[in-house]
Amino acid sequence: xxxxxxxxxxxxxxxxxxxxxxxxxxxxxxxxxxxxxxxxxxxxxxxxxxxxxxxxxxxxxxxxxxxxxxxxxxxxxxxxxxxxxxxxxxxxxxxxxxxxxxxxxxxxxx
Amino acid sequence: xxxxxxxxxxxxxxxxxxxxxxxxxxxxxxxxxxxxxxxxxxxxxxxxxxxxxxxxxxxxxxxxxxxxxxxxxxxxxxxxxxxxxxxxxxxxxxxxxxxxxxxxxxxxxxxxxxxxxx
Numbered sequence: 001x002x003x004x005x006x007x008x009x010x011x012x013x014x015x016x017x018x019x020x021x022x023x024x025x026x027x028x029x030x031x032x033x034x035x036x037x038x039x040x041x042x043x044x045x046x047x048x049x050x051x052x053x054x055x056x057x058x059x060x061x062x063x064x065x066x067x068x069x070x071x072x073x074x075x076x077x078x079x080x081x082x083x084x085x086x087x088x089x090x091x092x093x094x095x096x097x098x099x100x101x102x103x104x105x106x107x108x109x110x
Numbered sequence: 111x112x113x114x115x116x117x118x119x120x121x122x123x124x125x126x127x128x129x130x131x132x133x134x135x136x137x138x139x140x141x142x143x144x145x146x147x148x149x150x151x152x153x154x155x156x157x158x159x160x161x162x163x164x165x166x167x168x169x170x171x172x173x174x175x176x177x178x179x180x181x182x183x184x185x186x187x188x189x190x191x192x193x194x195x196x197x198x199x200x201x202x203x204x205x206x207x208x209x210x211x212x213x214x215x216x217x218x219x220x221x222x223x224x225x226x227x228x
Contacts, residue, residue, distance in 0.1 A: 002154065035214030037155070044205055044221055045147075045155060050214035088155050090214065097169050099145065099157040 003028060004089050006102035013110045017077040020105045022089030024070050028100055032092045034072040036065055039086045039104075048087070049074060076107075084109045112136035112217055114206050119222030122196055126226070130191040132206035132219055142217075143167075143209050144182055144189040148202035149221075158204070159191065174200075196226045 005023040012018040022034065036049040047056050049065035052072065064075045072091075076083055089102040118130040132144070146158040159180040160169045168180060179192040189206055203223050207215035 033212065037214070039155075044218040045207075045215075046218070047214045047216045050216070051212060056216060086154075090155075090157075098171055099147075099160065101155045101157060104154040 002103040003093060003096070003100035004091065004102035006087075006089060006105045008103065009106045009108065011108040011110055012076075012079045014079055014081065016079045017075060018079060018107065019076075020074045020087050020089075020107070022072045022074070022102050024072075024091060024100070026070060027095035028070075028091040028093040029067065029072055030070040031094050034065065034067050035090045036063075036072075036074045037088045037090065039088065040084075041086070045088065079109055081109050083107060114208065114217055114219035116204065116206050116219040116222040119204065119224045121225045121227065123228050124197060124226055126196050127192070127194045128196065128224060130193065130204055130206075130222060130224075132189045132191075134187040134189075134208065134217075137208070137217065139187040139208075140184050141210060143211075144180075145207045145209065145215060146180065146189075146191050147205045147207055147215070148200075148224075149205070150199075150202040153202075156202070161189065193224070196224075198226050200224060201226050 033051040037045040038048045039045040052067040053065045086104045093100045116132045145160045161180045177195045182189040203221040205221045206219045208217040209215045
């Protein structure tokens with residue numbers, strides 16, 4: 001059971017906009033910023049969004065993040081086939097003194 | 111090129127030990143906290159341990175506390191994970207990852223596989 005809660009799956013057709021939610025608590029998302037990672041099967045995770053809504057250099061602006069209270073969301077607009085991957089949210093947890101991850105959302109591009 | 115390269119994984123019997131290493135290059139290692147994150151077969155990401163840039167703060171997941179020890183050598187741009195009393199449930203790909211304050215883990219290694227089995 002992950003500390004952060006994500007839907008196990010999401011899907012969309014090319015060009016669509018999809019969102020992935022991430023629910024936490026006051027000790028993690030409620031107190032700290034949220035990061036999102038993309039993992040294509042068989043490869044290492046890649047930082048997609050940091051500090052709730054900022055994109056590292058090289059990440060397309062089709063990817064956006066937001067946070068409200070103890071929840072966060074990742075939005076992907078103009079969905080492309082190469083976006084098919086697993087997506088994880090993460091935040092520091094002040095009570096556990098640990099990084100916590102969501103269970104991951106498998107995104108399928110139909 | 112910015113990169114992290116892990117080594118030291120392998121097959122070990124339950125109760126055994128392994129020492130993972132992670133060598134950094136292409137960025138200022140001294141400014142980054144270092145982390146170990148693992149992924150069991152078919153499962154999600156699980157944070158294992160972190161060490162701050164100045165060695166001041168060290169944290170462990172409850173699942174490894176008392177069995178694993180993280181360390182770093184800033185002179186060698188390397189971080190290590192000593193794993194003792196290994197269990198079958200420690201079987202996973204182990205990634206090292208680097209983060210700056212208030213940022214996510216922006217640099218990841220390719221991972222090294224640890225298999226605990228008799």
